[in-house]
Amino acid sequence: xxxxxxxxxxxxxxxxxxxxxxxxxxxxxxxxxxxxxxxxxxxxxxxxxxxxxxxxxxxxxxxxxxxxxxxxxxxxxxxxxxxxxxxxxxxxxxxxxxxxxxxxxxxxxxxxxxxxxxxxxxxxxxxxxxxxxxxxxxxxxxxxxxxxxxxxxxxxxxxxxxxxxxxxxxxxxxxxxxxxxxxxxxxxxxxxxxxxxxxxxxxxxxxxxxxxx
Numbered sequence: 001x002x003x004x005x006x007x008x009x010x011x012x013x014x015x016x017x018x019x020x021x022x023x024x025x026x027x028x029x030x031x032x033x034x035x036x037x038x039x040x041x042x043x044x045x046x047x048x049x050x051x052x053x054x055x056x057x058x059x060x061x062x063x064x065x066x067x068x069x070x071x072x073x074x075x076x077x078x079x080x081x082x083x084x085x086x087x088x089x090x091x092x093x094x095x096x097x098x099x100x101x102x103x104x105x106x107x108x109x110x111x112x113x114x115x116x117x118x119x120x121x122x123x124x125x126x127x128x129x130x131x132x133x134x135x136x137x138x139x140x141x142x143x144x145x146x147x148x149x150x151x152x153x154x155x156x157x158x159x160x161x162x163x164x165x166x167x168x169x170x171x172x173x174x175x176x177x178x179x180x181x182x183x184x185x186x187x188x189x190x191x192x193x194x195x196x197x198x199x200x201x202x203x204x205x206x207x208x209x210x211x212x213x
Contacts (some may be wrong), residue, residue: 010043011036035061085203089196096127113180127178155210158199165195 013036016022040050077087090134100123104116118153132198136148168191176184203205 010041031065067098083203086200089199155209156211157202157207159193161198165191 011032011115013032035058035128037056039061040047042048042051042054073087073091073095074084076082076091077084084211104119107119140146140148169188172184172187172191176187198207202209
């Protein structure tokens with residue numbers, strides 16, 4: 001209850017007392033400071049009426065931070081010789097999934113396990129059905145509805161592999177009697193590692209996909 005009450009308090013930029021909190025403070029300051037300067041804190045009584053501004057502004061900031069993340073990942077990959085595909089499957093995938101992880105952990109600690117699982121599943125469904133096609137639709141509309149050409153060495157096999165991973169996930173959860181345990185967590189890590197290795201091998205043409213797009 002004390003932690004929930006602490007989270008509901010307006011954001012304070014005062015210098016923390018403990019060393020661990022100071023390290024966290026300095027680490028997240030480049031992100032928190034622009035938000036604090038541009039968005040009304042709706043946890044303040046005087047700013048509650050500005051919640052639409054905060055909501056829309058947060059979405060704009062997410063778009064800006066996402067652009068910077070992709071741009072910097074691309075530059076780092078080019079500098080140290082890592083392909084875009086590998087950067088997308090590892091660094092970018094982790095960067096976009098960490099917010100889902102944090103929210104799932106928060107609600108799971110409150111005993112809302114269903115909400116934690118549905119948040120992870122729902123976010124991926126939203127990414128595939130809205131986050132991915134919407135930019136393509138906007139790009140096509142601005143250029144007279146010209147189709148977007150997509151090319152990948154193993155795109156078809158990667159999609160098939162995703163469906164197989166989904167099947168294995170369901171089987172793993174059922175085998176663990178529909179309970180989240182350490183064994184299930186280890187199985188999930190192993191499935192992700194297998195998917196990552198096979199996807200990288202497909203992109204680097206170590207394994208040849210029989211169907212090319």
